[in-house]
Every structure is written in structure tokens, then in C-alpha cells.
Amino acid sequence: MLDITIHPLGSNAATVDALAALIVETVAGGGSVSFMHPFALDDARTFWRGSLAAADGGSRVVLGAFEGETLVGTLTLLLDCPPNQPHRAEFAKMMTRPSHRGQGIATALIRAAEQVARAKGRTLIVLDTASDGGAGPLYERCGFRLAGEIPNYALKPHGGYTGTLYYYKELA
């Protein structure tokens, strides 16, 4: 079992670089995380700079999973919900380095994000994941329930449509 530590990330150049390399590698490998292949490293840096600035401002939490000093996974908890949904949060941008998959890192990130959500008074988590090659089975093992599927929701990184599966979990 890997020795993984998980903690929230803030804005700094090294973190932006590590997250950018991770998402570019993920998209190249066909991971559905909003972007198309090839995803330019500079565009990936721009995306993460914005995301980390939002994290600095408290509207999201970007968790990083580390093996030693090396970033091997991430998951974002979005907290910026409308005024009538103060109890809700959303998962986004969950990914593990291809070299480190199948060893429980995403599962640990999901557990950590649930703890952060609870600590922030959030009792409902929602997310969507690609029907084709997404993380549906993993979320189901973590207690998420399928709300439904929307067909042809997005393009896969290398082209062709995929549906998306909407999941939710009520935190006890």
C-alpha cells in the first residue's frame, strides 16, 4: 500500500505546474475532465491558476494526494452554491496519475473530500462523471447513488460523444 498524504492546495507556481502536468497526462489518456486532447500545458496552468485562486478565496477546496513530495492525485470540492443550497457541495476534477491508479488514491481523496464537506456543514454532495470510461463504479462503491444519465452530454478528449451520469450522496 502506498504511503499517501492528502491536504488542501493553495496558489503557488510549483503546485500549478504539478497540477497542470497531471491534467495534461489525464486528458491525453482519455480522462473526461472537461478538456480536449491535446491540452496545452500553458492552458492547463491557466486553468489551475484560476482554480487555486478560487480555493484561496474559499469558494472551493482543491485537494492534493502526495507520495512524498510528488503530486499523484487531486479532487476539487466546489462550495460556491446558490443561496438556497447552502448545504450542498460538488465534486469535480478527480484524477490520479496513470502510473498510480488502482491503489486506492481516488478512494482516499473521496473520503477526504467528504470530511472537508462535513466540516464545512455540507450534507449533500453531487457530481457527474462520464458514462463511457468515467468513475461511476468507484463512486458507487463509495456510497454515491445514481440519479440518472444524460446521453451525448460531452465530447471525449479524443472525440466522440459520451453521456454523463449524475450521482449524489447525503452525508450522515
Ligand SMILES: CC(C)(COP(=O)(O)OP(=O)(O)OC[C@H]1O[C@@H](n2cnc3c(N)ncnc32)[C@H](O)[C@@H]1OP(=O)(O)O)[C@@H](O)C(=O)NCCC(=O)NCCS
Ligand atoms: C477515476 C480515477 C480518478 C480513479 O483513480 P484511482 O486512484 O485509480 O482510484 P482507486 O484506486 O481508488 O480505485 C480504482 C480501482 O482500483 C481498485 N482499488 C482501490 N483500492 C485498491 C487497492 N488498495 N489495491 C488495488 N486496487 C484497488 C478499486 O476497486 C477500483 O476498481 P475499479 O477499477 O473497478 O473502479 C482514475 O482512473 C483517473 O484519473 N481517471 C481519469 C480521470 C477521470 O475519469 N476522472 C473521473 C472524473 S469524475
